[in-house]
Amino acid sequence: EVRLVESGGGLAQPGGSLRLSCEGSGFSFSTYWMSWVRQAPGKGLEWVANIKGDENEKNYVDSVRGRFTISRDNALNSVYLEMNSLRVEDTAFYYCARDADYRGEAWHWGQGVLVSVSS
């Protein structure tokens, strides 16, 4: 069974930093693209970033490029989202997802973790 478990959410101040983690199990982690998708409370889904299995390709939505960094450690079956220069508008549930490829077809999702940015 594929399982994705996020951690690391919480409260941060504007301009602050947080690091999200997502540990995968039940599949060959290193062979899959992984994504982060967020959802502000009461709003729709917004794709944030994705990363290839060998970490050689990474993509970001314009609103986070330069502030967020996606990375992975295949030895630990984990993908990360380092979030810097946080803004109030980054407040959202953050989901990690296992994708079929770079096009974001997300077959499996974690339960999500809440990031709140507030002073």
Place this chain on the structure above:
Amino acid sequence: SYELTQPSSVSVSPGQTATVTCSGDKLGDKFVSWYQQKSGQAPILIMYQDNRRPSGIPERFSGSNSGNTATLTISGAQAVDEADYYCQAWDRLVTFGGGTKVTVL
């Protein structure tokens, strides 16, 4: 950036057919996925590559994509289908539609 447009809401009577559209420039040239999200839950993939259903997704869900519009059809809608539905496609980057709330009443 690429944009996908969905109606904010669709209502359907039980047993009837619900149609959720997703519009984007030359969308028919791209693969579209659809996700269902029930309140308080993570999304689940219910359609991929326009019209293919993952294992376990009921046959009442079908999809099509042509021209500038992709369509998710729920034939014989049930109360359990009440949820938010999102389309998704790729055009240099991954993009989601704004979501459609489907109400079965």
